[in-house]
Structure formats: C-alpha cells, structure tokens
Amino acid sequence: MEFVKRLGRSVAVGVKNYDWSKWKWKNLDKTKIGWGMRTMFHPYSTFETIRQSGKGSALFALVVFLAVFVTDTIAYSAEGFLFNTNRPEEFNIFLQFFQSELLILLWCVCNWCTTTLLDGEGKLGDIWLFSNYAMLPRVVFGIPLVVLSNVITLEEQMFLTFFQGALWLWCLVILGNGMIVFHQFTLKKVIGSSLLTLLVMACVVFIALLFVSISQQMLQFIQTLLRESINRV
Amino acid sequence: MKMKKTKRFSCCLLTALFLAAALGQPASALYQGKDYQYDDYGNSIAAPAAMSADRVLDGTDLGVGPLREPDDIFIDAGQNIYLSDTGNDRVLKFDKNWKLLRQITQVLIDGEEQSLRSPSGTFVDAEGMLYLCDTGNGRVLKLKGDTVLCQYTMPKTELIDQNDEFKPEKVVVDTTGCVYVVAYGIYQGMLAYDNDGTFTGFFGSNKVEPTVSVLIELTWKKLFTKEQRESMTRIIPVEYANAFIDSKNFVYTATPNSETSLNEVKKLNALGNNILTNTSYDTLYDKNDFGDLENNHEQGKKIDSSIVDVHADADGIITLLDQTRGRLFQYDGDCNLLFVFGSSGYQKGSFRTPSSVEKLDDCYLVLDKTKGTVTVLSYTPYAKQVKEAVMLYNAGKYIEAVSLWEDILRENSSLSLAYKGIGKARLQQGDYAQAMQALRRGNDRQAYSSALQEYRKEFIRRNSVWLILGAAAFLAALVFLIRFLKVRLGFAVKKDRRRYQ
Numbered sequence: 001m002e003f004v005k006r007l008g009r010s011v012a013v014g015v016k017n018y019d020w021s022k023w024k025w026k027n028l029d030k031t032k033i034g035w036g037m038r039t040m041f042h043p044y045s046t047f048e049t050i051r052q053s054g055k056g057s058a059l060f061a062l063v064v065f066l067a068v069f070v071t072d073t074i075a076y077s078a079e080g081f082l083f084n085t086n087r088p089e090e091f092n093i094f095l096q097f098f099q100s101e102l103l104i105l106l107w108c109v110c111n112w113c114t115t116t117l118l119d120g121e122g123k124l125g126d127i128w129l130f131s132n133y134a135m136l137p138r139v140v141f142g143i144p145l146v147v148l149s150n151v152i153t154l155e156e157q158m159f160l161t162f163f164q165g166a167l168w169l170w171c172l173v174i175l176g177n178g179m180i181v182f183h184q185f186t187l188k189k190v191i192g193s194s195l196l197t198l199l200v201m202a203c204v205v206f207i208a209l210l211f212v213s214i215s216q217q218m219l220q221f222i223q224t225l226l227r228e229s230i231n232r233v
Numbered sequence: 234m235k236m237k238k239t240k241r242f243s244c245c246l247l248t249a250l251f252l253a254a255a256l257g258q259p260a261s262a263l264y265q266g267k268d269y270q271y272d273d274y275g276n277s278i279a280a281p282a283a284m285s286a287d288r289v290l291d292g293t294d295l296g297v298g299p300l301r302e303p304d305d306i307f308i309d310a311g312q313n314i315y316l317s318d319t320g321n322d323r324v325l326k327f328d329k330n331w332k333l334l335r336q337i338t339q340v341l342i343d344g345e346e347q348s349l350r351s352p353s354g355t356f357v358d359a360e361g362m363l364y365l366c367d368t369g370n371g372r373v374l375k376l377k378g379d380t381v382l383c384q385y386t387m388p389k390t391e392l393i394d395q396n397d398e399f400k401p402e403k404v405v406v407d408t409t410g411c412v413y414v415v416a417y418g419i420y421q422g423m424l425a426y427d428n429d430g431t432f433t434g435f436f437g438s439n440k441v442e443p444t445v446s447v448l449i450e451l452t453w454k455k456l457f458t459k460e461q462r463e464s465m466t467r468i469i470p471v472e473y474a475n476a477f478i479d480s481k482n483f484v485y486t487a488t489p490n491s492e493t494s495l496n497e498v499k500k501l502n503a504l505g506n507n508i509l510t511n512t513s514y515d516t517l518y519d520k521n522d523f524g525d526l527e528n529n530h531e532q533g534k535k536i537d538s539s540i541v542d543v544h545a546d547a548d549g550i551i552t553l554l555d556q557t558r559g560r561l562f563q564y565d566g567d568c569n570l571l572f573v574f575g576s577s578g579y580q581k582g583s584f585r586t587p588s589s590v591e592k593l594d595d596c597y598l599v600l601d602k603t604k605g606t607v608t609v610l611s612y613t614p615y616a617k618q619v620k621e622a623v624m625l626y627n628a629g630k631y632i633e634a635v636s637l638w639e640d641i642l643r644e645n646s647s648l649s650l651a652y653k654g655i656g657k658a659r660l661q662q663g664d665y666a667q668a669m670q671a672l673r674r675g676n677d678r679q680a681y682s683s684a685l686q687e688y689r690k691e692f693i694r695r696n697s698v699w700l701i702l703g704a705a706a707f708l709a710a711l712v713f714l715i716r717f718l719k720v721r722l723g724f725a726v727k728k729d730r731r732r733y734q
Contacts, residue, residue: 034718082678082685085517087274151689154682215251 032057036064039133040140040170043177047130051181058125061132065104068135071142072100080149083160104131110200111179111193118193120183130178137170271570273649273676275518275526281644283572283616284561286582287596291606292318296333297325300605305403306589306598309357314593316600316607319351324365329593337365340374342381354403354415354475364404364412371399373414375428385412385424388432392421405478413476413484420472422505423486437486437505439470442493475542475589483508485551489539497523497540498553509551511568517676524555524562538562542590544597548624552590552597559584561597561610565623569650572616579604615644622654631658649675660684665691 021027035055039046050056073096076086108131112124122130145167149160179190270280292300301320308314312329326335339346350369357363363376373385387399400417401424407413410428413436422438441447447468454462475487484501491497500509511520518526524538538555545551549566559577564570576583585603592598597610612620618641625634635658638651645651652675659668660680665688672681693700 081673082682151685153686153689154678155686211250218251 028059029057031055032060036060036133036136037140039174040136043174044181047178047181050129051126056126056129056133058129061129064132064135064139065101067139068104069097069100071139072096074143075146078146078150080146080152082152082154083149083157104135106201106204107131107197110204111197114193114197114200115179115183115185118183118185118189118196120179120185120193122179122182126182130182131175134171134175134178137167137174141167267576269573270645270648271518271526271573272647273517275522277527278647280573280647281615282574282613283563283619284574284597284610285613287609287611289581289606289608290331291604295325295327295331295607297336302602303600303605304352304588304602305354306591306600306607307355307357308591308593308598309361310359312593313357314591314598315355315357315363317352317355319353319368322349322351322369324349324352324355337376337379339379340365340367340376340381341379342374342384353401356404356406358406358410359408364406366401366404366414368400368402368417371401373401373404373412375412383428383430385414385426385430385432388424388426390432392435393419403475405476405484407478407482407484408480409482413478415473415476415486418472420469423473423476423484437484437499437501437507439473439488439496439499441468441470442491442495444492474540477543477545479545480547483545485509485543485545487540487543487553489541489556491537494524494528494535494537495519495521497538498543498551500545500551509568521568523553523564523568525558525560541588544590544592546592548620549627550620552592554587554590554599556587559587561590561599566627569623571619571623571650574610575599582608582610584608615641619648623650626650626654626657631661634658649677651675653677653680656680656684660687663687 032055035046035050036057039050073091073093076091076096077084077088079086108124108127111131112122112127115122115127141163145160145163148163152160176187176190176194179185179193180187183190183193185193268280268282269277272278292298297318298321300316300318303316304319305317306314313334314327314329314331316325316327318325322338324337325333326337328334337349337352339348341347347370349365349367351367353366353368355363355365361377362382365374365376367374371387374381375383375385385401387393387395389395397418401414402417403415405413411433412426412428414424414426416424420438422435425433425436427433450465450468454465457465471488471490471492473486474489477485477487479485482503486499486501488497488499496507498509499507502508509521524540528535528537530536536557538553538560539557540553541556542554543551544554550571551564551566553562553564554560555562555575558575560573560575562570563572563574575587577585579585584599584601586601587599588602589600590597591600593609595611599608599610600606601608618637622634622637622641625631625637631654634654638654641648642651652671654675656668656670656672656675656677657680659665659671660683665684668684669681669688672684
C-alpha cells in the first residue's frame, strides 16, 4: 500500500515537472517534416544531413509508422472491387495492425541485433528513423493507388501491379541508402546484413509461435488435470 | 529492493503473455438450419427449400416384398425403371407408374440357367439390351430378354492382381457400344470393353492428389532402396463409386473419398480428360470442390461429402448424391451450385444410406440402401423458377430472365447467380451504372470490368470539360503547395552549400 502511494506521488511529480510545451505543435521543428519528405527523392544526401546535423525526428517517424496502418486499413475496404476480395465483416483491427506494423517493428529490432554484431554504427533510434522514413512512399502514394484501383479494368491490372511493385522497390532503395549512411556499410555488407536480419526475423517468429503452441498445450493439460480432480474427488 | 521489483514485474509480464497465448483458441460452427446454400466465399447461408418428398415407396408398396440393400436404380429411354434388389439377388423392372413388369433372378448362359448373385448396376442401351453387373459372380452380363449374349469378366492384365475377386458394380455403355465398368477396388479407373467382351484398357483414372503427406512419402521413396520401397504403402489414386453417361457420350464419374475434397464429380470426354472445370474467375473458395464446402473433424478424421452417385439431365443439371449427410447437390453445367436438399434420418425426405439417384420425368428418385425405399422428390415452385432462370442465363438470354431473377431474389436475397443475371442483362441493355451495382453484389469481376470500361468511356465523354479543368487545377495546386512549403516554411532547403566545395 505504501509502495503504491509512493509510486503515485512520484508519477505525479514527474508529470508536473516535465516540459510538455516542447510537444506543442507551434514548438515543434516543422522543417523536420520537410527533411523527411526530401528523403524520398534524395535519400543518400538527406540521410547524411540528418546524421550530421540532427534533422531527423523520431516523432515524424512515429507518425509515418501509424500512417502505414491507416493506409492499409483504408486500402482494405476502399480498394477497387476488381482487386479486392476482402470482406468488411471479417476486418480485425488487431490483425490488421500486426500485419502492417509487425514487419517494421521486427525489422528494426532484428536489424539492430544483427548490425551491432557486424560493427554497424547505427543506434536503435537511427534504425527506427530510417526504417520508417523508408515507408514514406507507401504512405504518400498509397491512397492515390487505391483511388486508381477503383477506376481501372481487369485488362489494365498490370499498371496497378507495376506501380505497387515500383513503390515497394522505392521503399527498399531508401532503406538501403539508410543502412549505408547510418551503419556506414558498403553495399555488399548491406545486402549481407539484410539477409541475416531476415533470418533472425524468421527465428523470432518461430520462437514466438512455439511459445504460443506450448502455452496452449500447457493450459489444456492444466484444464484436464483440474477437470479430472473435480470429477474424481 | 530494486531486484525484487523487476522480478515481480517480469513474473507478471510472463503470466500475462502466457495467458494471452494460451487462451487464443479459434471457434468454428457448422450451420445448423435445414435448407442452405453456399455463398461465393464458401460459407453456408439459409436458402428456401428446393425439393419436397412426394412419397416414399418400399418393397411392400411396390408389391415385391421387402427390398434388401438395393444398390442401383436405372431409368431407360422408355421410362422403365430397373431396380437392383441386391440383397435378394434379383433385378426388378417397373414401368413409370410402378407396375411390376419383370423380375430377373436367373439368366440363360449357353442354354444353362444360372442365378444372379448380388446384382448391382444396370444399364439399357439404345437397342434395348440390358447390361447387368452380376457382382456376386464377378461378371457383367449383356442380356436380350433372358439370354446372355455376352459376358464381361476380369480383364487379363498385369495391372490387376488375377487372384483378387472381380466385383463389377456399375456399368455404362456409350452409343458406339463401348462398355465401361466401375469395379470395386480397381483404382486404375474404369474398365473399358468392346461390345463383344474384349478388354480394351482403362478409362479416365483419378489422379493422385498431391497432399503434403503424399509429397513427403515421395521424397522418402527417392532416398530408400528397392526393398524398403516395396514394404512402404503405395500411393495410388482413389477409385470411382459410380458413373453416368449422357446422350453425347460424356461419362460423369463420382468419387466418394477425395482427400482434398476436389473433383468429386468429373465429366470425362472420349480421351478420359475431365472437362468439368469451374471456369468462374470469382469462386473464392477452392474450385472444383463439390458437395459440402464446410467440413468438420471428428476424432482426427475429416467428415466430408462422399459422392456415391451422379446424374446429369438433358439441360446439363448435374445432381450429386452425398452419402455422409444424405444430401442431393444440384449444379448447372457451369458448376454453379443451385440447390442442396436432404438430411440424414428416417423421416420422409431423409435418407439413411442413399445409394442411387435417377430422374423420372420431373421428379428425382433416390434409392436408400438401409431403409430399402425409393423416395420420389419433386421441385418446389421456387426451384422451378430458378431452373427456368438458369436455363435462360446459360443460353445467354439475359434480358428475358430479369423479371424471373427479381422474383427469385424476393425469396432468396443472397443468390449471387441472380445478381449476375440481372447485371449481365443491364450490361446488354446499356445501363452501365446499374450493371456495375448488380455485378458487384453478384461478385462477378469479369462482367464488372466490362461494365466499368463502358461506364468510364461514357463518364469521360460526358464530363470531359470538368475533368480537364479539374486536372489542371489539381496540378497547379500541387505546385503551389510544394513551393509554399519550401519557401515560406523552409522545408528541406539546404542552406549550407559551402561544405560541398
């Protein structure tokens, strides 16, 4: 009880003394948004500038992170009927969130693990930054593509696939540039560490699935045990 | 003190994770209502009743004594009904009013009278010759009256173990006189004979379904020695249960045990190739999955439809008989599911072990092995409407069918075929917006694409001025926005260029 009171008091003091005004819109450095957008068109030089003069914004990265989720949710229902077999009644917001975001989160963590071991210079904050900046093309041009999918016919489907593929390729190019600049890797090392990161991601997913399956079995075992003991005693 | 806090916290976190992982169990349910249909996603939804049982005739009603394990029913061109009363070793012939015409228990072979034993499938060709599967005696007989003209026996081929019993169960004959026999245990397909009795080969075998277990077996077999391979189980295709031949010599086959639940019915051409493929681009479940699409598992085994008989009528409507749940599935020639009828049980309209289905005039006859009865089913008015509309739809007469489809939709608002019909009619008439709306509900993407193309052309033609102005305004706004952000708000302007000299 004493512990709870002390905890509550320290939290209240912390909240009061924190400089909340630095999160107000007028106090934010809005040029950082511009630098983020410039990343799309001049990735290498912009990332160098960000690295040297600190023009990167983790908050903007978070906004892009959430925007990916929003774009995917909009695409789920608004994509043209010809290419959309999703059923609105089966939309699961948690599943959609994980589908959109888990890749990026997992990539950040596994890349950090891998590149630290490969003597990369990027910190977790830097990796978060350039991974989310790399998703910018998807966010900016995702909605126009959804609008496009509503007005093209099946014969023109190749255009849609082309643009979607080109968008993903663009994202990969920005990501590659980010890795080169922030970890100071050569291109060969970038490709090698990316593959290694993918491997680590697969391992993490495998272990998570294993954990889930074993927990389910353990719970079933406990359930059976309890049921038996209740029925026999 | 600090250590204890982190330990407590990590314990709580682990418990929360564990519970979250363990309690995430999926739930599923099978539709429990009476009449149903499948929507485009393969889920069962309610539907109006398609058939009703008119009457149930058993042996005593027909005046022949109780039927025992009757296996097959056949109706020839003259509307005579041939019923194989397998358990009583006889074949009964009735006319279409169920008056007994003939009872076949013995046949004359080379002047000698021999009894039938467990006769199974029957077939009557265009000349009136009766082909009978004398399963107990391991032969198929071609009869004219009571005399046997020809016998079709176990083929002498290395592919069949000659020590096995030959149990022919069903027979069909095409217009050229070729005899196709479905025999129990012959997995290589149907046996094809010339009319004079010579074995010409196998016809239309099933293909081995590449399930995961089959593929794993194959990889193991590549690594093992010959002796090890011989002691392993062989991978062979599934056998047929029944066959039906139509007036154009296409053979329809029924496969009862399909591991992957696909191709339970096949329509084979003269080369033995299956031409019954669901060409619809919009079937959002496995194509060629006939029978029940939803299955449940009991004690690790999948309970799926086992199709024991197939019938195709003159309009191309294919009827399948499912023994697992006592159901009839009816499809049109393009594999669109029209109706599902029947249930398992002892009531009128329920079946215990249905073994055969045939069509007499406008009624369907279903033979029940366990109950020893023939159930006469007829279409409900709703079903008659649907059939008529489907006939018009398949003939391409979309506009004539519109009012029919609208009536049908009033009774069954989730029949996507109806929306497709209305959509295509509107497309033909040139009403593109309405067509798109209807085709969207009917899940028809090909036709929707055509409608969209035409609608787009019209739209651009009508609004070309506004579109051009709008595009110009949009581009101008975009340019101004970017310049504003760069100049006024200082977005991404590189001030310090001296560094790069």
